[in-house]
Amino acid sequence: MQVAEAYAELIRRTKETALLGSCAGVLGWDERVNLPPAGGEFRGEQMALIARMTHEMSTDPFIGEALSTVEASKPDGDMAVNVRELRRGYDRAVKLPKALVEELARVTIRAQQAWQEARQADDFAGFQPWLEKVVTLKREEAQAVGYKEHPYNALLDEYEPGTTAADVKQIFAGLTKELVPLIEAIKNSPRRPKTEILHREYPVDLQKIFGTAAAAAIGFDFGAGRLDTTTHPFCSGIGPGDCRITTRYNPKFFNESFFGILHEAGHGIYEQGLDPDHFGTPPGAFCSLGIHESQSRLWENQVGRGPAFWQHFLPRARQVFLTALRDVSFDDFYFAINDVKPSFIRVESDEATYNLHIILRFELELDLLAGTLKPGDLPAAWNEKFEKMFHLKVPDNRQGCLQDIHWSMGGLGYFPTYTLGNLYAAQLMEQARKDLGDLDADFTRGEFSRLKGWLNVNVHKPGRRYRAGELCERITGQPLSHAPLIRYLRDKYAPLYGC
Amino acid sequence: MQVAEAYAELIRRTKETALLGSCAGVLGWDERVNLPPAGGEFRGEQMALIARMTHEMSTDPFIGEALSTVEASKPDGDMAVNVRELRRGYDRAVKLPKALVEELARVTIRAQQAWQEARQADDFAGFQPWLEKVVTLKREEAQAVGYKEHPYNALLDEYEPGTTAADVKQIFAGLTKELVPLIEAIKNSPRRPKTEILHREYPVDLQKIFGTAAAAAIGFDFGAGRLDTTTHPFCSGIGPGDCRITTRYNPKFFNESFFGILHEAGHGIYEQGLDPDHFGTPPGAFCSLGIHESQSRLWENQVGRGPAFWQHFLPRARQVFLTALRDVSFDDFYFAINDVKPSFIRVESDEATYNLHIILRFELELDLLAGTLKPGDLPAAWNEKFEKMFHLKVPDNRQGCLQDIHWSMGGLGYFPTYTLGNLYAAQLMEQARKDLGDLDADFTRGEFSRLKGWLNVNVHKPGRRYRAGELCERITGQPLSHAPLIRYLRDKYAPLYGC
Numbered sequence: 001m002q003v004a005e006a007y008a009e010l011i012r013r014t015k016e017t018a019l020l021g022s023c024a025g026v027l028g029w030d031e032r033v034n035l036p037p038a039g040g041e042f043r044g045e046q047m048a049l050i051a052r053m054t055h056e057m058s059t060d061p062f063i064g065e066a067l068s069t070v071e072a073s074k075p076d077g078d079m080a081v082n083v084r085e086l087r088r089g090y091d092r093a094v095k096l097p098k099a100l101v102e103e104l105a106r107v108t109i110r111a112q113q114a115w116q117e118a119r120q121a122d123d124f125a126g127f128q129p130w131l132e133k134v135v136t137l138k139r140e141e142a143q144a145v146g147y148k149e150h151p152y153n154a155l156l157d158e159y160e161p162g163t164t165a166a167d168v169k170q171i172f173a174g175l176t177k178e179l180v181p182l183i184e185a186i187k188n189s190p191r192r193p194k195t196e197i198l199h200r201e202y203p204v205d206l207q208k209i210f211g212t213a214a215a216a217a218i219g220f221d222f223g224a225g226r227l228d229t230t231t232h233p234f235c236s237g238i239g240p241g242d243c244r245i246t247t248r249y250n251p252k253f254f255n256e257s258f259f260g261i262l263h264e265a266g267h268g269i270y271e272q273g274l275d276p277d278h279f280g281t282p283p284g285a286f287c288s289l290g291i292h293e294s295q296s297r298l299w300e301n302q303v304g305r306g307p308a309f310w311q312h313f314l315p316r317a318r319q320v321f322l323t324a325l326r327d328v329s330f331d332d333f334y335f336a337i338n339d340v341k342p343s344f345i346r347v348e349s350d351e352a353t354y355n356l357h358i359i360l361r362f363e364l365e366l367d368l369l370a371g372t373l374k375p376g377d378l379p380a381a382w383n384e385k386f387e388k389m390f391h392l393k394v395p396d397n398r399q400g401c402l403q404d405i406h407w408s409m410g411g412l413g414y415f416p417t418y419t420l421g422n423l424y425a426a427q428l429m430e431q432a433r434k435d436l437g438d439l440d441a442d443f444t445r446g447e448f449s450r451l452k453g454w455l456n457v458n459v460h461k462p463g464r465r466y467r468a469g470e471l472c473e474r475i476t477g478q479p480l481s482h483a484p485l486i487r488y489l490r491d492k493y494a495p496l497y498g499c
Numbered sequence: 500m501q502v503a504e505a506y507a508e509l510i511r512r513t514k515e516t517a518l519l520g521s522c523a524g525v526l527g528w529d530e531r532v533n534l535p536p537a538g539g540e541f542r543g544e545q546m547a548l549i550a551r552m553t554h555e556m557s558t559d560p561f562i563g564e565a566l567s568t569v570e571a572s573k574p575d576g577d578m579a580v581n582v583r584e585l586r587r588g589y590d591r592a593v594k595l596p597k598a599l600v601e602e603l604a605r606v607t608i609r610a611q612q613a614w615q616e617a618r619q620a621d622d623f624a625g626f627q628p629w630l631e632k633v634v635t636l637k638r639e640e641a642q643a644v645g646y647k648e649h650p651y652n653a654l655l656d657e658y659e660p661g662t663t664a665a666d667v668k669q670i671f672a673g674l675t676k677e678l679v680p681l682i683e684a685i686k687n688s689p690r691r692p693k694t695e696i697l698h699r700e701y702p703v704d705l706q707k708i709f710g711t712a713a714a715a716a717i718g719f720d721f722g723a724g725r726l727d728t729t730t731h732p733f734c735s736g737i738g739p740g741d742c743r744i745t746t747r748y749n750p751k752f753f754n755e756s757f758f759g760i761l762h763e764a765g766h767g768i769y770e771q772g773l774d775p776d777h778f779g780t781p782p783g784a785f786c787s788l789g790i791h792e793s794q795s796r797l798w799e800n801q802v803g804r805g806p807a808f809w810q811h812f813l814p815r816a817r818q819v820f821l822t823a824l825r826d827v828s829f830d831d832f833y834f835a836i837n838d839v840k841p842s843f844i845r846v847e848s849d850e851a852t853y854n855l856h857i858i859l860r861f862e863l864e865l866d867l868l869a870g871t872l873k874p875g876d877l878p879a880a881w882n883e884k885f886e887k888m889f890h891l892k893v894p895d896n897r898q899g900c901l902q903d904i905h906w907s908m909g910g911l912g913y914f915p916t917y918t919l920g921n922l923y924a925a926q927l928m929e930q931a932r933k934d935l936g937d938l939d940a941d942f943t944r945g946e947f948s949r950l951k952g953w954l955n956v957n958v959h960k961p962g963r964r965y966r967a968g969e970l971c972e973r974i975t976g977q978p979l980s981h982a983p984l985i986r987y988l989r990d991k992y993a994p995l996y997g998c
Contacts (some may be wrong), residue, residue, distance in 0.1 A: 019548050023522050026529055026545070038723035039741030042778075046525070046738070049518050224537035239545070242538030279541075 003073045006066040008080075008266050012282060014086060017057040020279025024050040026239045033228045033246065051128040055101075059093045067482050081465045083280035088161065095144050100137065107133050107292060108410040115408035122398045124379050134369050138412050142369065151369045155413030159289040160420065162467040165366060168416045171423065172359050175482035180389075182489060183352055185499035186340045193335035193496075197254075200324035204249040207257045210320045211247065214258070214313065215265035218299055219452035220245070221272050235264045235296075237271030237286075244268075254324075255337065266299030267292060270451060273368050273460025284465035289414070291459065291468050293421020294428060301351050301422075302429040302488070303451070305337055308443035335496055342390040344399035350486050351422075352489055356420040361404075365412050373397065426485035430458065431476040437446060502572040505565040510780060513585060516556040517779025523549040524737040532727045532745065554600075558592045577782050578624070580964045584781035587660065594643050599636065606632050607909040614907035621897045623878050630874040630906060634867050637678075637911050641868065650868045654912030658788040659919065661966035664865060667915045671858050672923065674981035681853055681988060684998035685839045692834035692995075696753075699823035703748040706756045709819045710746065713757070713812065714764040716952035717798055719744070720771050726760065734763045734795075736770030736785075739778050743767075753823075754836065758799050764799030766791060768951060772959030781963035788913070790958065790967050792805065793918025793927060793975070800850050800921075801928040801987065807942035809833055834995055841889040843898035848919075851988055855888050857918040860903075864911050923971060925984035930975040 024047055031043050067090060070083050111130035118127035142151035212227055230246040237243045245264035250256040260452055270292060279283025286292050303309055314333055318325045325333070335484040340350045346357040364381060367373035382401040383394040394400040406414055432454050433439050440448055458475045472480050493499065523546055566586050569917050574582055590635035616627035641650035651664040711726055719726075729745040734901035736742045749755040769791060777783025785791050802808055813832055817824045824832070839849045844857040863880060866872030872880055881900040882893040893899040905913055931953050932938050941949055957974045969980050992998065 019544060020552075022541075023526060023545050023549065027522060027525055030525055030529060030622065036723050036725055036741055038720070039737070039739075042738040042740050043519060046522050050522065134956075188510070221537070222535070224535050226533060226535055238538070239541040240538075241541050242535055296583075343992065375549060 001066065001069050003070055006069040007075075007079060010070065010086065011082065013057065013060070013063065014082075015280035017054050019239075020050060020057070021361055022239045022280075024054070025236055029238065029244055030235045032133060032230050032232075032234070033244075041054070055093070058089065063090050064094065075323040078278075078465070081282050081431065085161075085285075085464055090102065092145055092158070095146065096141065099230060100140055100144060104137050104141070104410055107137060108408065111408040112405065112408075115402070115405060119398055119402040122396045122402070124397045125403060127402065128376055130366075131378070132408060134410055135375055138372070138410060139369060145293065146184075149170050150366065152366055152413060153342045155369070156416065159414055159417050160468060161288055161464075162485070163288070163290070163420070163469065167469075168362060168420070170263060171480060171482055172362060172416075172419070175355060175419070175423070175485065176359060178486045179352065179355060179489075182486070182493070183340065183342065183356070183499075186352070186493055186497045187342065189497040191497050195336050195339050197324075197328050197336045199252055199254075200321075202251055202254050202321055202324055204251050206320050207249050207251075210317060211257050211261040213316075215245075215261050215268075216448045217446055218262065218265060218269070218448045219269045220265040224267055224272055227264075233260050233264055235267035235271065237268070243271040245430035254321075259304060259337075261306040263296040263300040266296035269299070269423050269455070270295040270460055273456045273463055275463060278463060283462075285464045287459075287466070288468040289417035289461070290420030290424055291471065294424035295421075295455065297421045298425040298429055298455075302425055303443065303448070305351065306440070306443065306492075307334055308440035310334055310337075311444040312446040336439055337490065338453050338496060340493065340497070342392055344386075344392065344394060345403055352493070353390070355419045355422060355485075358415050360385050360389055361415040362419075364401075365415065369412060370431070373470065420468070420480075423480055423482060423485050426469070426488045427472060427476050428455075429476070429488070430484045500565065500568050502569055505568040506574075506578060507586065509562065509565040509569065510581065510740055512556065512559070512562065513581075513778035513883060516553050518738075519549060519556070521738045521779075523553070524735055528735045528737065528743050531729050531731070531733070532743075554592065557589065557779040562589050563593065577777075580781050584660075584784075584963055585827035591644055591657070594645065595640065596643060599643060600640055601634050603909055606636060607907065610907040610909075611904065614901070614904060617900040618897055620779065621895045621901070623896045623901060624857040626901065626907070627877075628825060630877070633906060633909055634874055634911070637750075637909060638868060638870070644949050649865065651865055651912060654868070655915065656915055658916050659964075659967060660787055662787070662789070662919070662968065666968075667861060667919070670981055671861065671915075671918070674854060674918070674922070676982065677981065677985045678851065678854060678988075681985070681992065681998075682839065682841065682855070685851070685996045686841065686993055688998050690834075690996050692838045693831050694835050694838050696823075696827050696831060696835045698751055698753075699780070699820075700824055701750055701753050701820055703750050705819050706748050706750075706753075709816060710756050710760040712815075713745075713803075714760050714767075716945055716953070717761065717764060717768070717802065717947045719764040719767045721769055724767055726763075732759050732763055734766035734770065736767070736773070739775035742793075753820075758836075761803040762795040762799040765795035768798070768954070769794040769959055772955045774960055774962060777962060778957070780960075784963045786961070786963050786965065786970055787967040788916035789919030789923055790970065792916055793923035794920075794954065794958065797924040797928055797954075801924055802942065802947070804836055804850065805939070805942065805991075806833055807939035811838075811945040837995060839992065839996070841891055843885075843891065843893060844902055846914045851992070852889070854918045854921060857914050859884050859888060860914040861914045863900075864914065868911060893912060919967070919979075922979055922981060922984050924988045926971060926977070926979060927954075928987070929983045992994075 027043065027047055027050070027423055031040075031047075035043055063086070067083060067087050070079065071087070075083055078176075107130070111134050114130040115127050118124060138155060142154035145154040147154035147158075150165045156163060156165060156168070212222075215227060216222055224241045225243040225245065228244065228246045230247060231248060233245075233247045235243070235245045245261070245268045247257045247260045247264060270286060274286065275284045310330065310333065313329055314325075318328070338350075340352045342353050342356075343349055346354065349357055360382070363385065364373060364378065367381070368375065368378070378401050379397050386392065386394050386400065406412075434452055436450050436454055439451055442448065459471070462471060466474060469480055472478075526542060528551070530539075530546075548987050552640055554618075557855055562585070566589060569578070570586070606629070610626075610633050613629040614626050617623060637654060638650055641653035644653040644656075646653035649664045655662060655667070656665060711721075714726060715721055723740045724742040724744065726744065727745045728747060730747060732744075732746045734742070734744045744760070744767045746756045746759045746763060769785060773785065774783045789828055809829065809832065813824075817827070837849075839851045841852050842848055845853065848856055859881070862884065863872060863877065867874065867877070868882070876946060877900050878896050885891065885893050885899065905911075931950055935949050935953055938950055941947065958970070961970060965973060968979055971977075
């Protein structure tokens with residue numbers, strides 16, 4: 001096989017597999033947005049067929065042979081990127097025994113049901129056998145994939161290529177050291193925002209209009225995307241020209257849909273910024289889940305919870321939510337959306353304490369995968385760790401170790417990407433402010449295109465050409481650090497809480 | 500190859516191909532209901548990939564070999580049905596040269612654009628070269644597939660398996676002979692309904708609620724289906740438990756959405772009545788387009804334009820459309836929805852004259868395919884024939900031969916299925932009334948389940964086990980005839996028009 005020929009066919013097949021996979025993207029979106037109740041079983045068969053076909057296509061021995069041929073030619077540029085990333089995916093896929101993949105699919109479907117019931121009934125014992133099965137299977141997966149140092153690395157690598165548990169440990173340690181005293185100082189401040197403001201009447205129709213306008217303003221392209229309503233919000237980048245985000249509305253809580261929409265729109269702007277010419281191949285793919293999350297957090301928090309953003313949007317919000325916001329001052333509103341308060345539920349927590357929720361889960365996951373923590377001992381371990389970190393006693397497992405769906409889905413190794421997202425967001429935003437000058441002046445005018453353009457060029461267009469850490473260093477000149485996030489949080493909270 | 504083994508693998512592959520094809524069903528529905536404008540090109544690539552894959556799967560030489568093996572064993576029952584129908588599809592697919600299929604796909608996409616522009620500008624000359632290409636390609640298709648007597652048969656057979664142009668000619672001749680004098684008599688009647696009633700204010704929100712309630716009442720299962728809004732209404736049966744219908748709303752015209760919804764719900768009830776255990780194979784597939792259309796016309800017209808239906812629904816409509824219907828009597832409303840008036844546009848025409856529109860198109864199609872009518876002579880031929888049949892002078896080609904999309908899509912041979920649907924609907928309904936006794940008493944009470952159950956058993960569950968004509972004869976004891984439709988129309992119009 002000639003190198004050029006092997007490479008062309010490799011890329012053709014990779015794109016075709018991605019194209020077929022993108023059909024499952026439409027089916028998955030439709031399942032969550034439109035599917036009639038009776039259609040669930042059939043949709044499962046459709047999705048399973050496409051999953052099987054794409055798996056067969058991407059593990060075809062031809063892929064391995066073509067990769068070897070191209071690798072031997074020592075390619076550079078995008079060819080090298082494609083070979084590196086496709087090799088990574090191919091090796092991982094062929095190393096996993098089919099029986100294990102199928103068992104994982106079967107077990108995690110039933111484990112999710114068991115988790116749902118267990119959470120509702122606050123019955124950890126009902127979930128324990130399923131958690132045991134999932135942990136056992138994920139440890140087998142790590143063995144099959146292979147790893148250095150810790151089995152966690154084999155799982156983390158799927159979400160955050162090239163990042164290891166040791167990397168995460170180190171950066172989380174630095175973060176914890178500075179974050180815990182900051183949260184403590186805020187806790188000890190006598191100042192408290194009037195959060196009642198956010199729990200007034202916010203009619204759903206108006207939230208929809210206001211949230212859509214904000215998503216469009218920051219740069220989500222509704223000519224190439226949609227916003228719909230689902231129980232669990234998500235972003236689905238189907239392919240070039242088609243990216244869909246969802247949210248849920250709470251008529252008695254402003255934050256739920258509004259910051260949710262900014263968050264998903266941030267993911268969406270990333271997807272819309274990927275290079276369509278490279279669709280289906282690494283140069284046209286998102287870099288890592290951490291970088292993906294950095295884009296959602298950047299728009300949601302760095303921009304969307306900032307004072308300049310609300311200089312522009314609060315007067316507009318007052319015109320839309322007449323009764324709720326008529327008498328609310330800028331200072332009161334801004335303080336309310338930046339309330340910091342240790343609490344039990346991760347998804348309801350604030351920008352600062354959120355990261356402690358992640359660190360707790362990361363540490364428990366490490367022990368679960370190492371086998372040093374038995375799934376049956378999880379509630380005790382969770383509660384002890386939680387009390388140490390948050391100075392709060394967990395009242396029940398619903399508000400403790402049963403709150404998240406991730407482990408029942410087999411998503412061990414996923415949680416750290418959320419805080420990596422916060423860290424990358426802060427470091428990228430610091431750099432954008434350096435490069436672009438007075439961004440707050442833009443935001444005050446409702447102008448976000450310079451920031452979006454900067455992200456397009458620096459973060460989105462490179463795709464998966466660089467690993468997350470490498471991308472960060474290329475853009476900011478520094479490896480990922482906890483310092484920018486801490487600086488950002490301190491700068492924000494010092495004037496609010498006088499700490 | 501053992502027969503049992505060959506048959507099992509044949510069915511497995513057939514079902515798998517249908518399952519993949521059903522994914523394109525979701526993509527196609529989504530394209531028309533949800534797709535962001537910029538996503539069109541990518542959606543085209545997704546659909547083309549699935550079309551190519553399903554084509555490859557269904558023309559795999561294994562299918563032909565397995566069919567031969569099973570055929571040699573002289574199977575009976577469902578095995579015989581499957582072999583007969585799969586052979587039909589396989590032979591047709593392998594006979595068509597790939598180049599012709601691709602050329603047809605290319606040409607019809609561009610011909611549709613040309614048609615849209617030509618219709619808007621009333622510019623037949625702009626469409627003529629495309630119509631010429633389409634007709635030439637469809638004649639080549641007929642040659643490739645093979646036929647007896649008339650090339651039309653090769654095309655009609657795709658929509659109405661087993662029915663020939665001669666069959667259609669004969670039944671249309673009988674129909675014309677009785678329909679033309681009936682329409683003439685109605686035209687000469689001095690009585691005219693107050694159709695202005697239907698053009699009052701019908702708020703879209705209320706139409707949606709009322710139409711949805713009616714669709715549910717006649718038996719469309721919203722637990723296994725949806726109703727959405729599109730420019731061109733359609734029904735998409737995606738698979739077991741998932742059938743989707745659409746409509747469009749005109750705030751100044753009651754009929755457009757209401758009878759449109761009944762029509763699509765009729766298609767939907769058929770799809771929902773197919774046997775899910777046989778999904779993807781002939782016993783679980785619809786019989787023919789004519790039978791499919793009979794189910795939509797039966798609910799739209801035979802039931803939905805009948806007096807008993809409105810005994811139940813008019814009082815409810817008055818409560819919903821307060822201002823429009825408050826002062827409208829039953830007789831005035833019922834007469835208005837049964838207005839008969841020769842007009843230019845097929846899709847806006849009434850139950851009686853509709854069939855003349857179809858007969859005209861069928862006759863022109865025969866000549867186009869035989870080569871005796873040149874596409875360039877179409878406008879003249881259309882207008883001459885129209886004047887003879889309708890006693891109306893066609894003012895322009897927009898209201899003449901440019902009104903329908905079908906020919907630009909390559910759908911020659913499709914039109915007759917509409918009137919076959921009307922004929923089957925009348926003959927089936929006559930039989931249902933015989934079998935079930937006083938159905939009007941049911942309808943007056945808003946009760947449609949006995950009729951729906953009868954259709955489920957007699958029409959839906961058999962799937963494609965029998966050809967349309969055979970199914971009709973099994974159910975009604977008679978071959979398809981124009982007589983029941985004529986009886987139905989006479990019985991309805993005699994008291995209204997005094998003719």
